[in-house]
Amino acid sequence: EVQLLESGGGLVQPGGSLRLSCAPSGLTFTSYAMSWVRQAPGKGLEWVSVISTSGDDTHYADSVKGRFTISRDNSKKTLYLQMNSLRAEDTAIYYCGKGTYSSSWYYDYWGQGTLVTVSS
Amino acid sequence: QSALTQPPSVSGSPGQSVTISCTGTSSDVGSYNRVSWYQQPPGTAPKLMIYEVTNRPSGVPDRFSGSKSGNTASLTISGLQAEDEADYYCNSYTSNSTYVFGTGTKVTVL
Numbered sequence: 602e603v604q605l606l607e608s609g610g611g612l613v614q615p616g617g618s619l620r621l622s623c624a625p626s627g628l629t630f631t632s633y634a635m636s637w638v639r640q641a642p643g644k645g646l647e648w649v650s651v652i653s654t655s656g657d658d659t660h661y662a663d664s665v666k667g668r669f670t671i672s673r674d675n676s677k678k679t680l681y682l683q684m685n686s687l688r689a690e691d692t693a694i695y696y697c698g699k700g701t702y703s704s705s706w707y708y709d710y711w712g713q714g715t716l717v718t719v720s721s
Numbered sequence: 722q723s724a725l726t727q728p729p730s731v732s733g734s735p736g737q738s739v740t741i742s743c744t745g746t747s748s749d750v751g752s753y754n755r756v757s758w759y760q761q762p763p764g765t766a767p768k769l770m771i772y773e774v775t776n777r778p779s780g781v782p783d784r785f786s787g788s789k790s791g792n793t794a795s796l797t798i799s800g801l802q803a804e805d806e807a808d809y810y811c812n813s814y815t816s817n818s819t820y821v822f823g824t825g826t827k828v829t830v831l
Contacts, residue, residue, distance in 0.1 A: 636820070638767075638822070645724070645808075645810060645822060645823075645824055645825040646759070646761070646767060646810050646812075646822045646825070647822060648812070648819065648820040648821060648822055651819070651820065660817070660818045660819050661819070662722065662819060663722060696766055696767070703772070703773060703776070704773065705753075705754075705755050705773060705814070707755070707757050707769070707772040707773060708757070708769070708812075709769045709772070709778060710769075711766040711767050711768075712766060713765075713766050714766060
């Protein structure tokens with residue numbers, strides 16, 4: 602059974618930094634692209650970032666570009682999201698997702714999320 | 722990248738069919754058959770219901786179906802059941818090699 606476990610969320614002041622981690626189980630980590638999405642309280646889903654299987658291809662939403670960095674350590678089977686210069690509007694539950702390739706990549710499993718709160 | 726446009730809510734009685742639209746642009750929905758649909762009951766993680774416009778993952782009832790015409794994708798739930806009550810989001814790949822979600826639709830079973 603595929604499981605994705607996010608960690609690293611918490612309360613941080615505006616302008617601060619936080620690193621989220623995602624540790625998948627039940628899958629061969631190196632075979633899958635991975636992604637982060639977020640959901641602000643009471644709001645809809647927002648796509649944040651994606652990373653290729655090798656980690657050498659990454660893409661970001663305009664709202665986080667230049668502030669967030671997605672990475673993966675295939676030897677540790679862990680996905681990361683480094684978040685810098687955090688703003689109040691970054692407050693959200695952050696979900697990591699696993700990609701599957703058919704004729705293209707699509708994201709079929711999501712973790713239960715970790716809450717990030719940016720507030721003074 | 723602007724969010725794809727969905728109706729805020731749709732409703733139907735048990736057994737009826739409902740359709741949720743998802744309108745994008747020629748830079749996303751209109752150019753790629755890479756539209757997914759997710760179901761999200763309150764307080765839970767998103768669950769994939771449809772991928773690549775029309776494909777259902779294993780375990781998803783065949784009451785759920787997807788389609789696309791031009792810049793608009795659609796999710797149809799046939800034979801609506803109480804357990805289908807949830808928020809639904811579309812998602813599309815874009816010409817910037819990113820993805821974008823829809824604004825979300827709350828499905829209510831009357």
